[in-house]
Amino acid sequence: MKTALVVEDLPDICRMLADLLAGAFPGIQVRTAATRADGLAQVRGSAWDLVLIDLGLPDGSGLDVVREVHARQPQSLPVVVTIFDDDEHLFPALQAGAFGYLLKQQPPDELRAQMLRIAQGEPPLSPPVARRVLAHFAGRAQPQPAPAAAAPEHPEVRLTERETAVLQCVARGYTMPEIAEQFGLSRHTVADYIKQVYRKLNVSSRAEAALEALRRGLVQA
């Protein structure tokens, strides 16, 4: 982690996050943006290893910044910072390509630990979000009425059995170490499954959005 961008409108929190980043990743260059417009401009301007994004920005939704990061800098990690970790707030961000989230009110050392885990490829996943993800993929498993030609059934947008099993455990309230123990896997492998789920969620959401746009286009034509 050499460069990081913090998009956050509350100056105190912005500074706190920047300090935390500096502490967690020695030598990191941190820039900040207080608005959506500034955030988008900085994302377009240069490459970032890590981008922390508040969803409720004064001039719009941080979701746009998440999308921009995901689209322009695939190797970058967009992470949502929020005080709400429920699925209503987080699921759209994850669909847009966010790689995890940080709860702003956590004590600084917990926040720092969380940041390090994300940077190491261990994104968090809460039970409500896991349930939403499961419902999302279960809904996709049903036959689609959309034009078949427009929907190439990609294995990329299906969960494997193992991924689904891990997700179900998360949904039922088991912690990551418990799941690793239950499946006889390393923590790292479980984290890999979660990472795959994040990636497929984003891919399938984009495919769905494209389909939806196509369908509307067909209806209008």
Added chain:
Amino acid sequence: MASADATIPSTWAAPAGWLTPRRLFSLAALLVLACCGAALWLALQQPWLGLAPQALQPGAEGTQALRSGTGLLPPHQRLLSLAGRDGAALSLSSDDLIEEPDMHPGYAEWGAFYARQDALAAALRSGPVTLSFEGADGAARQQLLTPAPGRPLASLPAVFWFQLMVGAVGALVGAWVLGLRPADWAARCLALTGLGLLAAACPAAVYGTRELALPADLFRLLSTINHLGTISFGIGLVGIFLFHPQRLASTRLFAGLAAVFLAWAVADVAWWLPSPDLAMRLVVVLQMLAAMALGAWQWRRARGQPLERAALRWVLLSFLVGCGAFVVLIICTAMLGWLPPLSQGYAFGFFLLMYLGLALGVRRYRLFDLDRWSLRVLMWVFGLTGIVLVDALLVVAHVNASLSLAASILLCAAVYFPLRQWLWARLSPQAEPDIDALAGRIAALSLAPAVHRPGAWQDLLGGLFAPLRVETPVSAPEGGQAVLLQQGLGLQVPGGHGLPALQFWQRDQGRRLFSPRDARLAERLLRLAGMVVQAREAHEHGARQERQRIAADLHDDLGGKLLSIAQAGDLPRAAGLAREALDDMRLAVQGLMAGPAAAADVWADWRRETVERAGLAGLRTDWQAQEPTPAVALAPRLRMQATRMLREAATNAIRHGQAQRLRVALAVQDGWLAIEVSDDGTGLAAPVDEAAAATGGQGLAGLQRRARALGGHCEIGPAAPRGTRVAIRLPLQAVADNPCP
């Protein structure tokens, strides 16, 4: 109400060649014009005295006699005889005015009648005639009258025009139906019936309304045409029941039957048979009986086929009503004497009635409406027939006529009306649905979660119509009208408001057709459901918007400030409190935004949080959650409060108990949520109550307050063998709107 195919005949076929429906109808119109014109011409050709004679009622003055009507003589004079130029006086009797000559008991009397008619007609044609009549003083007087060479148009009575009208309508309707269904043998028979009606009515109009006499040749020709027409009507009638709604026999058999009847008709008009009773009257009776028997056969064959039954019902009903009314009135006039004698000309009206009903049936017009109409007509006919029959019985038993009528009306009213009610309740296909119950079910349906609505909607309509089959139409119309399918065999109810379009087939397990009333009822129920759903959604939308606004305000204003305090770092206790406040706020916002949550999901969230927090503090968690049934849900407020309480109890164990293990047990039983949190720490010295608001007990005392506010309770005490045990019990259903502490 719209009917998808009510106006399209089910076996419509393009007529062959040049005989299009329009041409056929024009042809029939030409025929009607010719017949009516001929009848009018013949009627106007006859000499005219202007007497308008009336037949005296038999028995009124002992003998059958003629009276003068309005005219040249003083009214109500008894007419005695008429003498022509050659002087021979022809005595007059009411028999000379008889409307229908075939009412004579034998051919001898009938022949004598023709001879007298011929003589009278010749006298009238010869020039001035001498009319003898009985004056007011009883003495015979004489008057010389000169007949006009032709009859004035205005002198033709209404019944003349009525009969022409009956004949014209018969022929035209027959041609219309035949044009629509040229290949249908029932329609062909109907056309024959209409032609017969025309042939019977036009001659009858001429001779039935003659002033006094017609030449015998003309009279006999007209009577012959009338008889052929009547028998043709009967042949057509038999044919209709033979071919409608289902073909019972081959057309060859029908042709044979028709030939027999026609031969009989020839023998009839040639006076070859022993008596007029054995001639036309027997034929007509046989034809009626044959039609009735065939009708019964058709009825049996149509069992389980509601469409065929409905098509038959029209025909049977009009047949029974037409014949029944005719017979009843003949009985009334001839037997009972309490109605004025009915002119045969007007009796044609009953046949027209029957004929129109037959036409509608063969045409298969609005069959789905029949259930309702036919029952009403039948009830009416049964009531009338009952009165007449009882009256006839009483008259036969020599009860005074007016008394017997009153008695029979009373008797029938006493027996018939309750019977009618009972029959109506039993037979009415449109038994009124219970509106209260329906409204209740609609409301329940509309307030149910959206996923349950389609099933509930199908159940509701299915229970109402008891169909054999329910289908979901492929191309489902949204909104619009309920439509009858295949003449009422099916009913298509449109979708809308999240309810699917449905097709129901074979109402009442296939015993009935769907009617426009069913369609309207379904439309009304759909509208009602739509209104309730919309109202509910509008309410929810408003409430959701309001909650979102509050949540956004909390997040932006309160959240930002609390966050700043939490992360300021200079006051650790304030930071901790601010974090707790933020957690509470998250719960509050969650409670605002979310609906009831499945207990299993809440268990999962609690497990993750508790196990993680305990794990960070170095405690092992023993989690014993009873798997809740899928139906158990926690209301947002209960979920929020229970989360806080569990969090508080767990925090207490983690912070103050110096414990190694944390044990959490969750259960839902008999409408109660039970949460038990225990640890193996140092434990409490004594049970905590609100008075013991010591430093360690503050949070625990808060637990008791919260539990009570939710209608539950909380016990805090020592755990066995050591440690603290917090047992919380909360009702799943909120007991009252207690304010949150």
